Amino acid sequence: MRVDERQSDYFPYIDGLRAVAVLAVVAYHLNAAWLPGGFTGVDIFFVISGFVVSASVARFPRAGFFESLLRFYARRLRRIAPALIVCLLATVVASALFIPEAWLSETSRNTGRMAFFGLSNFVLAATGNDYFSPKVEFNPYTHTWSLGVEEQFYVVFPLLFLAWSYGARKRWISLGLFAVGALVSLWYARLLAGAGDRAVEAFYLSTSRFWQLGAGVLLYQALSLAGVSGRTDGGGARAAAWLRSAGLALALLLIAAGFVYARPGHSPWPDGVWPVLGTLLLLGLLYAGGAGGWVGRVLSTAPAVGIGRISYSLYLWHWPVFVLFRWTLGLESAGARALALGLTFALATASYLWVERPLRHAAPLVRMRNWGFVTAAVLVVFSSSAIYRHVARHAQDYSLSVVSRNAGDWYPYGPETDPAYPGCKLVSRTEQIEGGAAWVYERSGCASAPVDARRVFVAGDSHAGAYSELLQRSVLASGRTVRLYFAGGCGVAGLVDRREFDNPQCRGYVDAVLADVTRQARSGDVLFLPALRLPRLSEQWMLFDEQAAVTAMFSAEADASRRQGVAGAIERLRPLAQRGVRIVFEAPKPLLRAPPYRCSDWFNHDNPICARGLSVERDFLQRYRAPAVTALQQIVAQVPGASVWDPFPLLCPGASCTAQRDGRPLYFDGDHLSGHGNRVLLPGFAAHLDGLKAGAPAPAVAAHAQ
16 A cells, blocks of 8 residues: 655655554454444545655656556566565465355455456456445455555556656646546546445446545645645745644544545545545645644654554455454454454564565565566466465365365255266256346256156245255256246245335346246146245344344234235236146245354354354244244145145254254254255155145145144
């Protein structure tokens, strides 16, 4: 986050301002309640970077076009790459050891890989991972988005700044280019902010952040054109000391307003404007009038300057440390926060002293021809990314996580073959439908295996996808073709809320799925509808208010949702049933109060998210699911041939419903099945389908069945 300085052109208050910015970011990431707008510290960094890189480049003697570019990129690479590469490689090793693959970590690997090339912000924007959502707090590379913005800015900066080195009137050309770029970028940021659903892009993309870096460049250019060198003692400004003091006070108020009042989803426009204006005013007044006065003196104190000097390394290391604490010990207690903060400062100091500063000033590197250094640096970056990719891909081989070491029990991957039927192989493919996709499972090479000509259509939310292994094993054993549709949070006859009716995307997807089933299903085929039909008792990243969940389950609003769900399911599914398609509903499975995959290792079982344990009383769950079971019975009573398959007795045969059985997991998180859980349920599911084929009456499921 900093640029090169020579002692003769060094302004300690700039390091002090960096310290303010980085401490705001660290405080926000440690606990957002401490400084709700602390994330605007990055906005301050952008302004500082634009200002200081301009001052640094302006000192260079004029050179040819390509030599100027190579000189600039060589200096940037010496400044940014060493500490970043070391941090990324250390983080991928730590992540491989302690972080298993899950929904919370699914984008981490690609984010880190692209961070080597300054493109991680595009990954985060493309995947829709809002900077303020819980999911990004578990990605150890999220913070590299701002480095991506800076590095992309540095690609175009020397091209726009080139005319400046020719002096005279050509400097106005450079100023004009940056002014136009900043105005267009500000307009684009406002446009994205107004679009509502594009706030994520506005936050991450360099096109909507250029104006903040460009503002720093314009400040330097304006001061230089005004003849301000930054080397005054402020004596000439004494007559207007009161005006300068008022300006500094206003600058501090603007920065403070950003720290306190900036809102998630409103950055960089409009809430990023205030810290940018405050930083411009503060930098301009200190640069033009000297560092005199209490503001300049405070920013120039040894502690402020010391933190400012390590601010780049501090920014690099604080986030992966905090994320790894969230995955392991937790980051909620005062002790954990103090330990994480201490480790952060230790790593940042070591990075500055042993990586950042030595490699930046290493004589052999400085003496290298610019083209040679740039070539070598690019090779190092690509080689490091290859090392990163190798470690990430083979994380399972040396992970300390029981989840990664026993992936077959935890993840519902499904087998490709079945030893009982030699030569028999699962074949899968994906077919596009309107608004989504269908995963098709078939088998081949199974001449001697049983053949069930029925097709099974499976549609629902993420819980339908969690049955992947059960479905694939069922295909290998029976010869049935399975067609699987699922979309997170979007169930068919979900009953728990009105999403499938009120949310346009969900409603469209459900309609498209049922239309596809209607086109393809024949009499005797099965439509299986699993879904989460109860409010969760836990989430992967936080503890839930259980009483609130219970209240929601039995509220008047929930009753209305279930009534609408019952009526909607009857209307949608009765035509299929009248054509002979057998509709099978999944009765609600047991739920857990904690996610097992985050609580099953020595290094995470004391995490606060695990505090409520991995077992739940059977009687409580039976009462909790009773309204949903009753609603399903009402649907079945009015849809010909429909039935309810109940996995509850198989998963919870005793007085308590637990996350494991015989040391093997039944669940991955608080409500999704594990691979072993799929295998436990397979015989019961197969028996239910066989009963439908034989024409046996579907067994009734009771709300309080034992």
